[in-house]
Amino acid sequence: MFEFEVLGTDPSSAARVGRFHTPHGLVETPAFMPVGTCATIKGLTADQVKATGSQMILANTYHLLLRPGPQTVAALGGVHATMAWDGPILTDSGGYQVFSLADLRDISDEGVTFRSHIDGSRVELTPERAIAVQEALGADVIMQLDECPPHDAGRAVVAEAVRRSAAWAARCRAAQRRDDQALFAIQQGGVDPELRAESARRIVELDLPGYAIGGLSVGEGHDAMMRVLDAADGQFPRKKPRYLMGVGEPRDLLGAIARGVDLFDCVMPTRNGRNAMxxxxxxxxxxxxxxxxxxxxxxxxxxxxxxxxxxxxxxxxxxxxxxxxxxxxxxxxxxxxxxxxxxxxxxxxxxxxxxxxxxxxxxxxxxxxxxx
Ligand SMILES: [Zn+2]
Known part of the structure; x- marks a missing residue:
């Protein structure tokens, strides 16, 4: 149901062209995914999004978990029907927004408990719940719950996030019930080469259908991002898709593609568009x-x-x-x-x-x- 084919490689870099097959169609890579935060690409109909040439879109689990709720999305026929998009969709795990948006109350090895930014209610997100929610939403690609430390976090905090995120990846894999969704694990490790290598080792062991690079584009700057990505081609299997989360600056895209990345998402094209750029x-x-x-x-x-x-x-x-x-x-x-x-x-x-x-x-x- 999921297959990633590398069709060609660049002679002078790790760049490759490929095809990622999903239950809702094909994605030619490298590809950029527009972000539909609340199950809508703001201001555009699904047909308009399709007409832009976009192949695969992203929806945010954190936002849909809080409103309208995964059971409501499921009752509407899943995230494809809700978004009126019959092509491939990826949902994130909600982790990134929990760490960036929510009033975070508690994080432990078990999971995170946070207050909804909408009504202040307490919500618990564990790796198992992140998978259950994403199975109710029904996207083609789903993401593990991970811990995203801020870019200025100390080494001990980043090391803890690496260890915890890898353990959560294994729990997400064990919790998965549907066989028509591809679960991607997420590398953490900040800008520390050793922690990045350790994170990659731990998640690649799980033999998942794809790997994401998380914790970048959080203020570290282009050069630091590229130094992290220099190691990516050697850290992740060549026959699986690699997804750099939250990156959309054209310069970063070019640098990441040269280092073997296949998939990207970012709010920048639409957010900047709404701001007249x-x-x-x-x-x-x-x-x-x-x-x-x-x-x-x-x-x-x-x-x-x-x-x-x-x-x-x-x-x-x-x-x-x-x-x-x-x-x-x-x-x-x-x-x-x-x-x-x-x-x-x-x-x-x-x-x-x-x-x-x-x-x-x-x-x-x-x-x-x-x-x-
Ligand atoms: Zn135009």
Whole structure:
């Protein structure tokens, strides 16, 4: 039901193109997954998301656990029906939001108890509950519960999170009842090479269908992230998909793909879109800038998205200045289209053996100019 095929590799890096087969279809990798936090990609219909070229989307277990609740999602036909998305879906375990959003009361080897950020009620999340909730939601890929320490945590705290997360991965595997969901384990270890290696060793032993790299993009910076990822290709089996959680900056994507990562998710394209920022191949545009007011050009000449085909930069700026809801929708559409085209171009470059030189060209274009 799940199969990962490596179709080609880059001669000068660990980059690879592949195909990840899921019960709801195929994902060509490397791929970027838009985030539908509350079972919706904010401001877009599922058909609009599909039209951006996005292949697989993500929903947040923490948010769905609290509202509307896993049994309600199950009653609605599962997360695919709830999101009106018939393609592949990944749910996280809820762990990341418990550690970043909730008023955390207690963490032990058993699990975490936290207060809901919605109504203050006490909620317990154990590895077993994280799996039960994700089985009720019914995504194609589900994630283990892990402990995500803050990026400035001391070594002892990070080491404890590595040990605990690996033990929780084993409990998640033992708790899994459905056989139509692929469980991914998550590597922790902060920016410490030894702890990263230990974490990878412990979770790879479990022989799960995929591995995620967690605990990055939490403020450590690009160079520190890349130093951690330098070891990834040797730490994880080549025949399984690797997923770098929460990473969406184009520079980070390129660096991670060169180090053998296949899957990414991030709220940035949609969140930045809602904040009037458009990604383009020649750097980002800030649509509230007065310079765009009378500009009749599209965001990008060759972009096939609805925003670029039918609306000008000037119109989109006006929509944001007037606080019209169409502005965030148009830029979310455009930005997801940009990420889908960007990853498609990366796949093509890896397949052609030109990924290294193309990366240099893309980085110069993306980051060489000044903010517009
Ligand atoms: Zn566009």
């Amino acid at each position: 458009a990604y383009t191949w020649s750097g980002s545009l800030k649509l509230r800038n007065a310079a765009h007011a009378g500009d009749a050009r599209p965001l990008e000449e060759d972009c096939p998205c609805l925003a670029c085909r039918r609306y000008s930069r000037g119109t989109i700026r006006h929509l944001f200045m007037a606080r019209e809801m169409l502005g965030p929708t148009l830029l979310s559409l455009h930005n997801l289209t940009f990420f889908a085209r960007f990853t498609a171009a990366i796949r093509a470059a890896i397949a052609e053996g030109t990924f290294g030189e193309q990366t240099d060209r893309w980085l110069a274009a993306l980051y060489g100019g000044k903010a517009r």
